[in-house]
Amino acid sequence: MPLKSWFVLTMAVILCPAAAAEAQDSPREPAGSKTEEQTFRLQRDSASAVRDLDFDDESLRWKPRVDQGTIEVSLSLGFLNLNTTLLEHEQIVYKYTQENTYFGDVTVKGETAFNPVLRLGVNISRWFALEAQGGVSFCDYTTTIENRKYQKNEPEAPVIADPPLGEFDAEARSLLTGQAGLNAVVYPFNIKTRSSSRFHPYLTGGFEHFWYNMNSNYTGGGTAGSLGANLGAGIRLLADENVSVRFEVLFHRNTLDWTPAEFFTELNEGTLQIPLEDWPNEAARRPVTEFQSHDLNLLNWSIGVQGSF
Numbered sequence: 001m002p003l004k005s006w007f008v009l010t011m012a013v014i015l016c017p018a019a020a021a022e023a024q025d026s027p028r029e030p031a032g033s034k035t036e037e038q039t040f041r042l043q044r045d046s047a048s049a050v051r052d053l054d055f056d057d058e059s060l061r062w063k064p065r066v067d068q069g070t071i072e073v074s075l076s077l078g079f080l081n082l083n084t085t086l087l088e089h090e091q092i093v094y095k096y097t098q099e100n101t102y103f104g105d106v107t108v109k110g111e112t113a114f115n116p117v118l119r120l121g122v123n124i125s126r127w128f129a130l131e132a133q134g135g136v137s138f139c140d141y142t143t144t145i146e147n148r149k150y151q152k153n154e155p156e157a158p159v160i161a162d163p164p165l166g167e168f169d170a171e172a173r174s175l176l177t178g179q180a181g182l183n184a185v186v187y188p189f190n191i192k193t194r195s196s197s198r199f200h201p202y203l204t205g206g207f208e209h210f211w212y213n214m215n216s217n218y219t220g221g222g223t224a225g226s227l228g229a230n231l232g233a234g235i236r237l238l239a240d241e242n243v244s245v246r247f248e249v250l251f252h253r254n255t256l257d258w259t260p261a262e263f264f265t266e267l268n269e270g271t272l273q274i275p276l277e278d279w280p281n282e283a284a285r286r287p288v289t290e291f292q293s294h295d296l297n298l299l300n301w302s303i304g305v306q307g308s309f
Helices: 003-025 046-060
Strands: 071-081 085-096 100-109 112-123 128-140 142-152 159-161 174-186 199-214 223-238 243-256 263-267 272-275 277-281 284-287 294-308
Touching: 071 128, 071 243, 085 142, 085 199, 085 263, 085 294, 112 174, 112 294, 128 199, 199 243, 223 294
Parallel strands: none
Antiparallel strands: 071 112, 071 294, 085 100, 085 277, 100 142, 112 128, 128 174, 142 159, 174 199, 199 223, 223 243, 243 294, 263 272, 277 284
């Protein structure tokens, strides 16, 4: 057999089993059918996904508003204007020495006082809250003495007018106040509708008790107390869900009524007690039994941080 015929026969023997195996592994498709490629959508439609994401963010986003039932705690730092007359009395003793007794018209005035205030409140509704508050203030006071006179500590000594005022004759010491009360807070923009804003103006007012303590020879270190009222307004800035910043201006009104000290000063290690006297005329001296009361109108402004729970 020629070499060419042997080659063709050998190739046929090798390729025929391979073709049969391929035909057996590949299932026959019906005539006229067309193979379709299967696809799987692993990603949602982009527009629908964005809409759903916006919906989720909207439902979880914090809305800046005042909520009912929230407990509020705040600390405010401010100033209380005590630059007003706190005590005055005509021809009262203002200095005593072994030789002379000095009298004059004494007027005591305060200064602007540093005034921290702590508040604890609850939101009864979205527009009404109650706050219990307590605070203190610190400042100095100054004294002016006019129409001065003095007399030697001798029987029937003459009265000498207009003596010079010594460096330490007029008191300039410390004044402390304390305050405690209950205030109502009203958010007017929340009465009809719930305001979703970071800025919430409010009105506030209530009753309070003031205590005054003056380191003075005229009051003997005693404390004067007075029931009063306050009225004011402010604005609350909601920084986030739990923290707010508040700016507030309050107007306080109360009555100050000091009790006079029994003794103006004590000398010789307490063995010589000088009574607190005034001098209505040159022929008589008398113990001071009362001071004129003063209606105080005090302005207070502050900034504070408030926590909501």
